[in-house]
Amino acid sequence: MFVLLNDEFVNRNECLIDIEDRANQFGDGVYEVIRVYDGEFFLLHDHLKRLIYSLEEAKINYDIHHHNLADQLQKLVEMNNFKDGGIYLQISRGASPRSHPFPKHTQPTLIAYPIPVTRPLESQEKGIEAILHEDLRWLRCDIKSLNLLGNVMAKQSALDAGAKEAILYRDYNHVTEGSSTNVFIVKDGIVKTHPANHYILNGITRLYQLVEKTRVFLQAFLG
Ligand SMILES: *Cc1c(COP(=O)(O)O)cnc(C)c1O
Numbered sequence: 001m002f003v004l005l006n007d008e009f010v011n012r013n014e015c016l017i018d019i020e021d022r023a024n025q026f027g028d029g030v031y032e033v034i035r036v037y038d039g040e041f042f043l044l045h046d047h048l049k050r051l052i053y054s055l056e057e058a059k060i061n062y063d064i065h066h067h068n069l070a071d072q073l074q075k076l077v078e079m080n081n082f083k084d085g086g087i088y089l090q091i092s093r094g095a096s097p098r099s100h101p102f103p104k105h106t107q108p109t110l111i112a113y114p115i116p117v118t119r120p121l122e123s124q125e126k127g128i129e130a131i132l133h134e135d136l137r138w139l140r141c142d143i144k145s146l147n148l149l150g151n152v153m154a155k156q157s158a159l160d161a162g163a164k165e166a167i168l169y170r171d172y173n174h175v176t177e178g179s180s181t182n183v184f185i186v187k188d189g190i191v192k193t194h195p196a197n198h199y200i201l202n203g204i205t206r207l208y209q210l211v212e213k214t215r216v217f218l219q220a221f222l223g
Contacts, residue, residue: 002079004072004089004112009079012113018095021109026100027147029092029109030054034073035117039083044070046204054144055091062091062108069110076112086117090146128164133157135168135176135199142198155179170199182206 001012022028032051035042048064055062064070073087089112096103137150154166158179166179176194177183182203185192191213196202 001113002076004076004110006107006110007067007072009076015111017109017111020098021092021095022103023090023092023109023146025098026093027145027149028058029090029146030058030060030144031088031090031146032144033115033117034087034089036077036082036085036087036114039077041073041077041087043204043208044073046207050144050202050204051089051091053142057140057143058093058145059102060091060093060108062110067110073112077114080114082114084117086115087112088115092146123164129162130165130167130178131158131161131163133166133168133179135170137168140198141176141200142196142202144201151179176200177203184209 002009003012003015005015005017017023030051031054032047034044034047048070052064055064073089076082076087089110092109094103094106094108096106133154135150136154138147154168158164158166165181167183168176168178170176174194175183175185177200182193182200182205184206193206193210194200196206
């Protein structure tokens with residue numbers, strides 16, 4: 001498997017990353033997972049826009065245009081002869097001796113590689129069981145950050161309870177999102193979803209669903 005490491009393509013077993021890359025010690029980085037269907041990216045532009053947002057909010061200096069990231073990702077798909085699945089991509093603040101402040105002369109580290117993603121057709125039709133779980137994450141959930149301990153622990157609680165997803169809530173009165181998914185609630189014929197603020201990660205799927213729901217609604221309304 002070929003991995004995009006910064007601006008180079010390397011074999012997975014030759015992808016050397018410093019043990020002191022800040023992704024390891026601090027989860028100091030951001031990421032994206034972009035769906036690929038039949039060798040083509042799905043909504044690549046929306047993902048790159050969100051990546052730029054996460055980078056800016058995390059104050060990581062990485063110019064995706066300067067690095068021709070869109071072209072490089074396309075090349076990654078081609079080099080791997082990758083047809084269906086996802087491209088996982090992360091950008092950390094880079095490698096530096098462990099110390100909390102932002103390092104001064106460090107370049108960010110980018111890695112991107114293909115991962116399997118399947119479409120859960122049966123679950124989509126039949127539904128899944130979910131548990132309610134307190135949202136114990138930080139207050140910048142709008143950044144797609146590598147710090148996923150809160151998400152991972154909530155997901156495992158769901159699995160341990162025989163369910164498949166944890167629906168997270170805060171202050172006992174509002175649902176935010178799932179551990180790795182956004183939530184829509186249908187109640188009394190009304191579709192509700194948490195506003196896109198610092199309590200949720202504004203999913204591309206969520207945005208797309210909103211547009212789609214609005215289209216369906218308008219079509220029914222306007223005939
Ligand atoms: C990435 C993510 C989402 C949304 O994923 P999309 O693929 O953009 O729809 C929702 N919630 C969390 C916590 C995420 O990390």
